[in-house]
Structures are given as structure tokens and as C-alpha cells.
Amino acid sequence: LGFGVYQIEPENAAEVIGTALEAGFRHIDTAEMYQNEQQVGEAVKNSGINRSQIHITSKLNNGHHEPEAARRAFAETLEKLGDDYIDLFIIHWPLPTKYDGDFVQTWNTLLEFKKEGRARSVGVSNFQVSHLQKLMDETGEKPSVNQIELHPYFQNREVVQFCQDNGIAIEAWSPIAQGDVLEDAALQSIADAHGKSAAQVTLRWHIQHGFIIFPKSSTPERIAENFDIFDFELSPDEMSAIDALDKGEAGRNGPNPDTFDMIPA
Ligand code: NAD
Secondary structure, three states, X not given: OOEEOOOOOHHHHHHHHHHHHHHOOOEEEOOHHHOOHHHHHHHHHHHOOOHHHOEEEEXXXXXXXXXXXXXXXXXXXXXXXXXXXXXXXXXXXXXXXXHHHOHHHHHHHHHHHHHOOOEEEEEEEOOOHHHHHHHHHHHOOOOOEEEEEOEOOEOOHHHHHHHHHHOOEEEEEOOOHHHOOOOOHHHHHHHHHHOOOHHHHHHHHHHHHOOEEOOOOOOHHHXXXXXXXXXXXXXXXXXXXXXXXXXXXXXXOOOOOOOOOOOOO
């Protein structure tokens, strides 16, 4: 269970992340795209918590897929974090319609960072089955994680199954669908039965499925609430009821990785 920092403005980020660390979070998910890597580094240093107790992830932005650019971007990420290593570094999007679809060159560059010990572990985000298969076929090296959109309304089952079959850990982004699932009657009734909130039940459902999650919030009460999910357990029937909320492709909120091609100016 980690803390996501997408859409946390750089002005507030160090304080908000400090609040999350105080609440107990020890895993932070940032990205160059979020423009708050520096504040992640500051918050970790200001917390007084030993760096080795904290797991930090960042992501290679879409403009840096070519090897030289990726090396520069990774060095900048470490500099912004104020560290000589990162726990996990991942390719943010596969961009199969850009760079001649050559995300394998990008993956090979991330493998260099791992070899050098500057990235403890490397992985990918938003990779579809065909993209993962290509990486594994051409390099023989599987990513440690695939970070994908995944929540009760979009359970991304084909990608999840492939990752589980191949020992690739699933990280579920937008675990509460940016709040969209919270009014759901089925989730509400399960929440009432446990004296928990719909957000807590949804996060707990992810954890019981073995997914890695990092809900985002800037509100101290919600940050504490999202951490407080280890004193109850969903029954098999409750898990199945939430599994049944999947809307398939119609439940996807974010871009489709097969066509997403945004490269920042
Ligand atoms: P999320 O599902 O975590 O939802 C966040 C929103 O839900 C917040 O704006 C907040 O207002 C609300 N919220 C949070 N806790 C709540 C609570 N207890 N009760 C009521 N409302 C609550 O969405 P997200 O931020 O999109 O995803 C989480 C993290 O995943 C991001 O911060 C980022 O680190 C990562 N992410 C990665 C990608 C990617 O392409 N790899 C894309 C999106 C997000």
C-alpha cells in the first residue's frame, strides 16, 4: 500500500507527502510527468525516516524513449529526488505508435540502470499483453511490475491474467477510479456491514487480490482513512460481489495504451 502523488501541486506536495509519511505510508509513486519528484525527495529527507525504509517509484516520461534521452531523464530524476538510486523506475507509457513502436530499446536502457544499481528494480506501466510479450521475447527479461488502470469498474482481466501467469506484479492505478466508484450501492452496503467507507472497502479488495496500490489524496483525514484498511477482511462473497462490478472496456477512464501517443512539448 503506497501513496500516489499525481495532481498534487508542487507548492503543496512536500507537505502532503509529509502527512502521508506520518500516517504510515512508506511507498511513494511519482513521475517526471507529475512535476513533484523534487518535493518527494524533500519530504522524505524532512521526515527523518531512514531512506531504506521508504520505497520510491518514478517513471520515464513520454518524450524520452530513445536511449540517450532516457539516460538523461533518469539522471535528472535521481537529481531531483536527491538520491543516487531509486527503488523502482518504470516506462510510463508504451507509445506503440511512436518511436517506430520501439519500446524495446527503451526497456534495454532501463535494464542498464538496474545493472548499474541505480534502479533497484525496473518495470513498465500501461503495457498491454502484446507489448509485454514483445519485451520478453526480444530481451528475455520481464518487467518486475506492470502499473495499469485497474479498479472495480475496469478490472483489466486479460492483462492481469498474463502478468499473474508470468510473475509480473500488478500495480493498480486509479484504484478508486478517482472517486467514481464511491457512490456504488454494492460497495456502500459492504462498507456499512464493516463500519468502513466505500473507499476503504475498494482498497481492501485490491489488497486481497494481491494488487499493489497507491491511492492519492491531499486531505489529511482521507490520507489516514486510506491507510486504515488492515483491521477487517472481505469475505469470498463480498470479493465476488465487487468482482461482478466490472464493466469491461466501458469502465476504462484513462487513455487506451494501444493508441495513447501524447508526447509533452
Ligand atoms: P485515485 O483512484 O487514487 O483517486 C484519487 C481521487 O480520489 C483524489 O482526487 C481524491 O479526491 C479522491 N479520494 C482519495 N481518497 C478518498 C477517500 N478516502 N474518500 C473519498 N475520496 C477520496 O486516482 P489517481 O490519483 O488517478 O491514481 C492513484 C495514483 O496512481 C496516482 O496518484 C499516480 O501515482 C498513479 N497513476 C498512474 C498512472 C499511470 O499512467 N501510470 C495514471 C494515473 C495514476
